[in-house]
Amino acid sequence: MLRQLFRFHGGVKPATHKTDSTRLPIGRVPLPAELIVPLHQNVGGTPYPLVAAGESVLKGQRIGAAEDPFSSAVHAPTSGRVIAVEPCVLPHSSGLRGLCVRIEPDGAERWIETAALAWRSLDPDELRDAIRDAGIVGLGGAVFPSHRKLRSGKGGLDTLVINGAECEPFITCDDMQMREHAAQILRGATVIQQMLGARQVLVGIEDNKPEAIAAMNAALQAAALQNIEIVAVPTRYPTGGAKQLIRILTGIEVPHGKRSTQFGVQCFNTGTAWAIADFVENGRPLLSRIVTVAGNVEQPRNYEVLFGTPMSHVAELAGMQPDTDRFIMGGPMMGFRMPNFDVPVVKATNCILVGSPALFPSPRPEMPCIRCGECARACPTDLQPFEMYWHARAKNFGKAQEYHLFDCIECGCCAYVCPSSIPLVDYFRFAKSEVWAREQQKNAADSARVRFDFRNERIEREKQEKAEKLAAKTAAARAAAQSTQETAPAAEDDPKKALIAAAMARAKAQREAQAQTDAAQDKKPE
Amino acid sequence: MTSLNSPYLRQANSVTQVMGEVLLALLPGVIVYVYIFGIGVLIQILLATLTALVCEAGMLKIRSKPLGLYLGDLSAVVTAWLIALAFPPIGPWWLVVAGTALAIVVAKHLYGGLGQNPFNPAMAAYAAMIVSFPALMSQWPGAGQLGGAAQAALIFGGERIADAITGATPLDALRTGLHAPNAQLIELMRSQAFGAFGGRGWEWVSVGFLIGGLYLLARRIITWHVPLAFAGGLVLIAAIAHLLAPLRYPDALFELTAGAAMLGAFFILTDPVSGAATPRGKLIYAGGAAILTWIIRHFGGYPDGVAFATLLMNLCVPLIDMKTQPPVFGHKKD
16 A cells, blocks of 8 residues: 655755765774763753763763753763863864863773663653663754653654655765664664554655665564554655654644644654664663765765764775865755864764865855745745845844744755855854844843842832831830830839939938038028 | 855756846747847847946946856846837837836846846836837837838838838727727727737747747746736636627737737746745736736727736735745644
């Protein structure tokens, strides 16, 4: 039976460049002299380090622990010695530094003790915590912590989508993993399915990967799994976007700001399914991933790469050409230019795209927009990029938001088709960051105002309290004074007044006696 | 701004290529035009193109824009060709030169240049010239009426004796003819100005533009919305009018092939800069232009209504686009 497929609007069909890197099987990478393992390899909070310089670590030992619910653990990819825990340049286009654990491998590959997980009998919360501590995050490139996605929404879950679409040109890591490890990916998918209680599993693979589709179907038949289906979907960028693939397979459009689980669908990447199977079956945390090395290299190929391996180390294995001028992490449509050649491979590194001026010539100079509407025809989220561009350029960000700026997934289709070579995505990234900055500013101003108002209120309140206290005191004193006048002297006042009265009486007697003697003396001389 | 960010891949297209395709698509119509009406239009195209390039270069220099980049985008040449095709082929040389200069300098660059003009420059030039020089703008030769030498002579200053050099255009013949008492359409349609299914000769030029327009559709330079809404709207309103008063209003096929209807449907209303951009907006924009064209043709004072209809609808574009934003992903009601 052929499944009914749906389509999303727009999309583009750039040359795929995928065959070159699928000729050889997934390769192994010799240990580099040093691994630089960034602690922050997931969306969400940065894990805190568990090791210090000088300590020796075992392969698979946890070196960074999740510090908040959105964080995910990090592990030593091999055994060795920690050289330092210090900020290093991260694989991020800004050249940002972040805390990294630098490990000198000892070459012995001594593992921590690992054991299969009795996951079926485990409490779901404990299992999720275990997956968090195994450092498993989405390996499609978004690195969203998997344990956060392993709960079904309120209404239960109908469909689990396993994303093997891999629509970006050049990237073939999921393709090769499906060809070589189809059975384990399916086992991982079943674990996820059971955790989520999903009725069916749909594995979406673009139809430009017939070998992967065949391998997955063969594994499916061999394992005789129920309610799992391998679905070949048309090759069209960006089919591999989670929301786009969900749309194609189920017809559901998940709007911006909503979670797919609200619609009974959840989506995982094939690599993530593989990693979850590896963890529950062998107790191994996530230490490596498949990375495509393609572009300006002699032999494009996929490698299994330990996290922390410098990108140049892998690129040189593939025969990096001398005219290389950049590394792009990810594909040519959405990838990011790396700040240098030695930044480490991380969980998000699905591809090291080795670039040269010949391979990716700088775009033609930007021309004015002629409103041809090509961008709107290519936009997979039905936006009108030329209108958003118009407002973003005028720094009229409110208007840009009215045209659904934040529904933009930055897939790059609009800039790809633009005859005026306008870097539309750059404008949208800029507009978004400006809106965020303004919101932050506004929030800061708001909280400052709240603080100020609170301070004023407090001062006012304290003043009032003081005044009330004072008033109460005086009132009490007045009341006391009144009561002394009205009634007999209070006991405490008695001795004082008696003393004063006595003194006054004594003085009076003395004065009278004096007067009498004076009078007597006055009389005598006469 | 030259981007260093993704996407690093770009489709190999450019404004130059888009404009080049439009010029290519105009060729079938131009060739038929020359074949039937003589070389006058070629001279006009040459004059307009030269004027457009000179004016464009001058304005770019004044505005300190990179000359090579912008002059090579061919947008000025497209404007020039449209002006030459909209103006009478035997008009004096200064008519087309002044019109083109007006289009490039005022309608295009004074509004901000490429991509910024609210009005279609070619139609703005046509409107300005027909208001200023109604007589000259209304002198059209009949099919095969004037030889090449005679046309060239007229363009470059020959003596103009209106009745000797021009035949009435079909739309003119229709208008003046129907104003006569007891005039009947059927009688009129047998006259010289009318051909097999439209204006004599013009019907085949229209077929040429139709072929070019279909090429643009196939190359995805334009979408189906504008041609379909314009042609469809014109057919609909003409058919209804013809049905109600067959003696006063010609049939739909005549409306479609007379005057600038085909040029308008595929080359003028499809101008992306001055036209509506959303799919629904394009339907409203072109449908409105069809209604206005028909009204101006039959109740207005000018022989054809495409230019004024275009300009009037250009005015409505910001509103139309604003009100016809398509729903975005996840927000559709289906």
